[in-house]
Amino acid sequence: MSLPGFDYRAPVTIEEAVALRLELGADALIMAGGLAVVVLLRERLARPAVVVSLSDIPELQAVAVNGGLRIGATATHAALARSKTARSIAPLLCEACGHVGSPAIRNMGTLGGSVCHGDGASDPAPALLALDAEAIIAGPRGERRLPLVKFFLGALTTALNGDEILVALHVPRPAAGTQFRFIKYTATSAEAFSTVTVAVSITRDGAGVCSNARIGLGSVAPTPLRARAAEDLLRGNKLTREIIAAAAAAAAACTNPSSSAQGSAEYRRDMTEVWVRRLLAEMPA
Amino acid sequence: MPHLSLTVNGDKHELEVPANRTLFALIREDLGLVGTKDACRQGVCGSCTVLVDGVPMRSCLALAVRCQGTHITTVEGLKADGKLSRLQQEFINAGAVQCGYCTPGMLIMATALLAENPRPTETQVREALIGNLCRCTGYVRVVRAVMAAAS
The missing domain is CATH 3.30.465.10 (Uridine Diphospho-n-acetylenolpyruvylglucosamine Reductase; domain 3)
Known part of the structure; x- marks a missing residue:
């Protein structure tokens, strides 16, 4: 199906883009790479009078x-x-x-x-x-x-x-010695949407006590999430097997997944627990 | 109507294109280059992939007006002096073409890979082609053809 009609504007400065945004209001749809925007247009999920492309703004x-x-x-x-x-x-x-x-x-x-x-x-x-x-x-x-x-x-x-x-x-620049782990876990193939995506950032002091923890989760709720309850369990503790298991369970409890071709809600919640546990456990002391 | 000037397979074109024209529609319908295919129209299948200034992009998700001043290469542009490219010839030698629908996208993607990395490992070939779906399940021979072209 072809795209519905719209006008096209491509400002070359941020100031010009902001002015256009203000002038056009709800008539405008802002486009960056276009992947989401062109699909929204094709599926008639968005019907803007004007598409404003940001791709001509080098800054x-x-x-x-x-x-x-x-x-x-x-x-x-x-x-x-x-x-x-x-x-x-x-x-x-x-x-x-x-x-x-x-x-x-x-x-x-x-x-x-x-x-x-x-x-x-x-x-x-x-x-x-x-x-x-x-x-x-x-x-x-x-x-x-x-x-x-x-x-x-x-x-x-x-x-x-x-x-x-x-x-x-x-x-922000992470604290010295902060460790990171990332997994995009897919049940189908690597280019598909994930079953669950987990990103972990852990800072520990010289004694191995966690001073800062962040756990980001994708594909397991309507929005990207932070597993705050799991972070709270890690902070102030050493990453023992017991603490890691408790944090992984807490991360899974933060989720609100839906079922799709990439996994049932139950499977996604289970895999959240598995991958949070694995990523934390594989961090060298 | 926006005015667009761009180069496709070495030929310069000056066109008036409506803002809602995709690069895919411009290539196939306005320029009559029907080697480029589409299937999913949401960027997943890879059959519409073309090179924009040497970089593989999904023509189904690119507005033509955004391609002002660019050099586009479609599968028709891979041959030189009337001869198939080494990669195209290796696709034939390896029997990598079954129904052929995904082949133009595979050729474009693999051409870009070999331009950037003339000696890829098999894993690198598979990673480069991960977004090009073949419904005939012909990946083994496609990978073999790309490896042969790189040897």
């Missing part, structure tokens, strides 16, 4: 170190997967980006687009949550920053207002 593609890591919203998954700059701060995110879909999808899809689509099955989102990432949002009243954990509100629903544009994601 939005930049990946730079500034204390932490600033990732322009339209940096592609492929660019991030191979970016030495990104890897120097957020190797966990680079690994997650390398598992999105297939190579051609990674060449087109953008990190900001994925975040704004707000799909609970996103692979990079759990990594961003495990890294305490923030959304940097531009609007008519200037820029605001929002922790990503507050950005995902519901299925395909985010905290982005109708007059705003996501311009970047900020990942």
